[in-house]
Amino acid sequence: MTDRVLYKNGVWVWDQYNDGVMFTGKDAIQQVASNCSRSSNISRSISGRKNIDIEIQVMDTLDGYAKAKFRKHYQRKVKVGDVAVATIQDVKDVAIFTSKVSDLSLEFISYFHTAVMDRFLRSMIVYFQYYLQIWNRMQRRRAETSRQLRHPRVIVLEDEIRDNLADLRSMVSRDYAAILLGLEDVKMFHHMSNKNNDSLSDKDRKLFEILCFMTVKVVWIALFRKNLPLLERETNRLLRTLCFSPVESSGVPLPQATSEEERLLTGKAFKNEKRLLHRSPIIQEIIFDNHDYRMLAIGLKNIKGADERIRYLEIAYAAPEELLVESGIAVGVLGVDRKYLDTILKPKEISTTVKISSLMKIGEFNLPPRKIDPKWKYSDTLPEEPCFYRETQATRANRRAQCKKWRSYVDAEGIFFDDSSDVSSILNLRTSIVAKEKVSNTQNANIN
Incomplete structure (x- = not known):
């Protein structure tokens, strides 16, 4: 009778390592289920795709032991006297640590720790910082516009916002094109980078799948873990097109926009091409639209005579993270003092009602208006002088050091x-x- 009571609340499962049956109580099962329910939505949407042999899962919650190990072994170390702010490397560290180790590879870790990749991820964060602001603003206006007539002035304002989104999207296109072409330090990861000059399509496809997933995750963490379905939908639309986006065919309810909102969010460069010859919207942006070449040279060349808009974007894209908050430019968690954040870059709670995140003083991404100066003469060539903001030697050293740590982590299959x-x-x-x-x-x- 005692044995029946003891083994009443639970199930028997097969233990393949001990080659026998094992009893598991319902309390343990419910605890595991509750932890899994707090996992990221990315795991549910991506792991359910068909015709893809990569199943990616991610956890957003860590216990005290895992946080202590991450802080001791894998968190970026800050030297005494240096400014301790959140950087793009810190976001990547959290994204890798909270991912399933079997989904990663040594090649992807090296691929993920390149200067071109850092520029691409930062461009994505800047783009979605402004994109989410516009989306939230449109959601608040939906109820008002349903009861009011549409004023012609609204179209002018929407066109201005559409052009701002297009400019930020063109910066993502510039950095993503560098990855596709295999420029600079991502050349060795290009699908044609081999002795026989043959396309390694299978390897390239796996790298692309993991890159899409990790890009969504990095942006989500950097933007304080908000609006995940929207981030995933837009990222897959930009990189894959709607025809091949697994998010669109997953059957999961997605945020929907009206026709006027779609016109604003997609931009005028988007074209519906033939299915098999369809270029991704992010590449269409730089092919079919005209953008200020001075803006596309941000981070590469020092544009003399640049206006307020170019200087603002130059800080957002190329300046060190510690200058972002000082300049009043919000780029998610980048530039925020690490004393305001916990180990996995979540805002610390100082009480049950007041959060220390309210002390961060992070505003919106206020992009200055575009101004055309008739005195400015466009040139066919860019100046030879490099950009004023350049990657420091300490940043490169930290990237190499973290890459070495994460390669060891993946090689050891995540065992501490x-x-x-x-x-x-x-x-x-x-x-x-x-x-x-x-x-x-x-x-x-x-x-x-």
Whole structure:
């Protein structure tokens, strides 16, 4: 009778490592289910796709042990006297650590830690910072516009916002095109970068799938973990087109926009091309629309005589993160003092009602209006002088150091270790588990 009461609230499951049955209580099952329910929506939408052999999962919550290990081994170290602010590398560190290790590879870690990739991710954060502001503003105006007549002046204001989004989208297009062409330090990861000059399409497809997922995650973390379905939908639309977006065909309810809002959000450069020859909207932006070449040179060349708009964007895209908050430019969590954030870059809570995030003084991304100076003469060439804001040697050193750490992390399959004795015990344990699985598979094959 005692055994019946003891094994009443639970189920029996098969333990493949111990080769026997194991009892699991319902309390433990409910605890695991509650933890899984707090996972990111990315895992549900991406892992449910068909015809893709990559199943990506992510956790947004970490226990105290995992946070302590991350802080000790993998968090970017700040030297004494340096300004401790959140950087793009910090966001990437959290994104990698909260991902499933089996979804990552050593090649992707090296690919993810390149200067071109950092510029692309920062451009995406800037774009979505402004994109979400416009989206939230449109949601507030929906109820008002349903009861009022549409004024002709509204179209002029919407065209201005449409052009602002197009300019920010063109910056993403510039940095994404550098990845597609394999420029600078991403050349070795290009699908044609091999001795035989053959296209490694399968490897390139896997890198692209993981890159799409990690891009959504980095932007989501950098923008304080808000509007995840909208971020995922727009990112897949930009990089894949709506024809091949798995989000559109997943059946999950998505944020919808009216025809006027779609005109504003997609821009005038978007064209519906033939399905198999359809270029992604992010590449269409730089092909079919005219953008100020001075803006496209931000971070590369020093444009003399630039107006307020160009200088504002120059700080947002190219300046070190510690100058963002000082300049009053909001780019998500970038530039925020790390004392306001916890280990995984969430705002710290100082009480049950007041959050310290209210002390960050982060405003909106207020893009200055576009002004055409008749005295400015456009040139066919860019100046030779490099941009005033350049990547520092410390930033490059931190990127290389973090890349080395994360490669070791992926190579060890995410198992924490503190000394060499732990490493040998982990390798022995892994070898014994693999050998036991092979023996079990052989026995099952003989039985069949």
